[in-house]
Amino acid sequence: MTRLVYFAWVRERIGKGEEEIELPSSVVTVADLLNHLKTLGEEYEAALQYPEVIRVALDMEHVEHDEPISGAKEIGIFPPMTGG
Amino acid sequence: MTIKPTIRVQHEDFGLQAEVDLLSKGKPDVGAVVTFSGLCRDDGGALMALELEHYPGMAEAEMTRIGDLAIARFGLLGLTAIHRYGKISVGENIVLVIAAAPHRQAAFDGANFVMDFLKTAAPFWKREHGKDGAAGDWVAAKDADDAARDKWQ
Numbered sequence: 001m002t003r004l005v006y007f008a009w010v011r012e013r014i015g016k017g018e019e020e021i022e023l024p025s026s027v028v029t030v031a032d033l034l035n036h037l038k039t040l041g042e043e044y045e046a047a048l049q050y051p052e053v054i055r056v057a058l059d060m061e062h063v064e065h066d067e068p069i070s071g072a073k074e075i076g077i078f079p080p081m082t083g084g
Numbered sequence: 085m086t087i088k089p090t091i092r093v094q095h096e097d098f099g100l101q102a103e104v105d106l107l108s109k110g111k112p113d114v115g116a117v118v119t120f121s122g123l124c125r126d127d128g129g130a131l132m133a134l135e136l137e138h139y140p141g142m143a144e145a146e147m148t149r150i151g152d153l154a155i156a157r158f159g160l161l162g163l164t165a166i167h168r169y170g171k172i173s174v175g176e177n178i179v180l181v182i183a184a185a186p187h188r189q190a191a192f193d194g195a196n197f198v199m200d201f202l203k204t205a206a207p208f209w210k211r212e213h214g215k216d217g218a219a220g221d222w223v224a225a226k227d228a229d230d231a232a233r234d235k236w237q
Contacts (some may be wrong), residue, residue: 007138007139007207007209008137008222010094031124044183057207060141060142070189076207078208079222079225080204081206081225082203082208082209082210082223082224082225083138083167083202083208084179084199084203084208
């Protein structure tokens, strides 16, 4: 099981802040994961409609979309940061 | 002795002078202290507050990583970065960065570097709350912030 955590408008559109899901073995990279999530329902599709703007962190470290997920325990999915 | 940044993510407000004292007290080699505080600003007169969301754990980890980079790159003698979360009214503090160095240029550059990376890499998001009481839009990320970060590369 992999823990997914969502923030800001990604969290709002999906309708939950976190969940544990079993990922199919075909999901290798971050891009694969985003594509897979989009198949889970309308709310995921709405949140991930423009995957190029989505930021992803594996175990709390920023990664690019071509990075392999390789055993990450927690994957954060969120919009570009706007703090400061 | 390795200098570690002081990093805090908290809802509570901070006191600028108290944090400067904590950072520079007992350090006779400090010749320059630069402080930056970012406030909740209302450009158009319709904003009541900003709501700051963060990724607990990752926010602290990213700020620490950025702080370590700044200390190494500019030879800082001390660095404090505090970022608030939750609802913050217009006029209130959001963020504080303090850089201490032997000379002013390193202190200015260190504080500037930390803010440029904090804005683009630390996992915080802002949402507007209007005076009409309605929760409004999420603030969009700015290309200008990415450009400000990239100038350090």
